[in-house]
Amino acid sequence: MIDTHAHIYASEFDPDRDDVIQRARQAGIEKILMPNIDPDSIAPMLATESAYPDFCYAMMGLHPCYVDQDYQQKLALIEHWFEQRDFIAVGEIGIDLYWDKTYKKQQEIAFITQLQLAKQKQRPVVIHTRDSIQETLALVQQEQDGSLRGVFHCFGGTRDEAQQIIDSGFHLGLGGVTTFKNGGMDQVVPHLDLSHIILETDCPYLAPVPHRGKRNEPTYTQLVAERIATLKSCSPEDVDRLTTQNAKTLFRLS
Template sequence: MIDTHAHIYATEFDIDRDQVVQRALAQGIDKILLPNIDLDSIAPMLQTEAQYPDVCRSMMGLHPCYVDGDVKQSLAIIHSWFEKHNFIAVGEIGIDLYWDKTFKAEQEMAFITQLNWAKELKLPVVIHTRDSIEETLTLLRQEQDGSLSGVFHCFGGSLEEAQAINGLGFHLGLGGVSTFKNGGMDKVIPHLDMNYVILETDCPYLAPVPHRGKRNEPAYTWLVAERIAQLRETSIADLDKQTTKNAQILFNLNNL
């Protein structure tokens, strides 16, 4: 099983990171994929990957919540890292209109810029959307030339949105929201195309039930899988097999 989106390099894990990784491995989660968020997260992310080279793989990108007036300078530094290190994806990138719309134009510019990096580098993208699925889809439709692939991580939208995302050749990252009683995903998950579903935690955020409100961790990927299998009336083993295969293909994990 693969946790395709985990921030275990974050300070929330500084006191027990090794135990967190060991718990994940004990639970059968043998790969943990690390999305970058800003300039400050690069060093701890790469340090975590170096500490667990058989488990962790890094991505490189600028998260929309860290886009500001200095975005061009930040993007230049982020882009320079692709020449120094082998990353599995461009991410975490996207549009976030939940907290602050001040830099909406800059967010869109940063998103399009990083989509173009992905085309040049032939890498998938990991997309963050919050209160912005329609805006993100509009930009993605403009940029999709058949060469872009990736995932809308932390998906919690409607079936129509899921189908629109799949129609562009993109996956859905399902995490803790899938287990929330009032999240609405119980109506969506049974109808999803499982060829486009991968599992994630987005830890330390969005812990699944019964740990909701507490720190999330990669071992809880199992709880997400359990809930999805339940909703789809399938076995966890079959779900694991399908989602792991999807993630391996999307992130080219078998050839690393």
């Protein structure tokens, strides 16, 4: 399995990161992909990548919740890092209208700028949406020239929204929400083809059942796979195999 979205560099893992990584390896996790959030997360993310080579892989992007009056300087830093070295993806980027709509226009500009960066660098994008799937899709479709690819991470939307995302050329990142009793994914996942799905945890957030409310970690990717298998009436091994291949293809991992 590949955990395609894990903030394993976060301070929540400082006391026992080695143990968490070891558990992940033992659970069959092949790789952990790390989305950046803001300027302050870059150093710990790169340090984690360096500490676990060929296992933890860094992305580079500006999360919409960190878009503010200084967003242009932050975007300049993101672009600067892409000039210094390569990253597996532009992420995590997107639109978040749940907490605060103050910088909605700036979020849209930052999102479009990073979509264009992804096309320039020929890298996939990892997209965050909260209360914003339609707004985000409209901008993706506006910028889609056939070269944009990526994932709508932490998907928890409707069957129709899932189809719109797939029709736009994107994957769905499924994580802990898939296991929630009232998450609604039991009405969506059975209708999805596994070719459009990749697995993620979004750790330390959104731990799957039975760990909901506790710290999430990459090991729990297996619980997501098992829930998808149940909803799809297939084996967890099939889910593991197909979603891993999807992730390797999308992120061009060997």
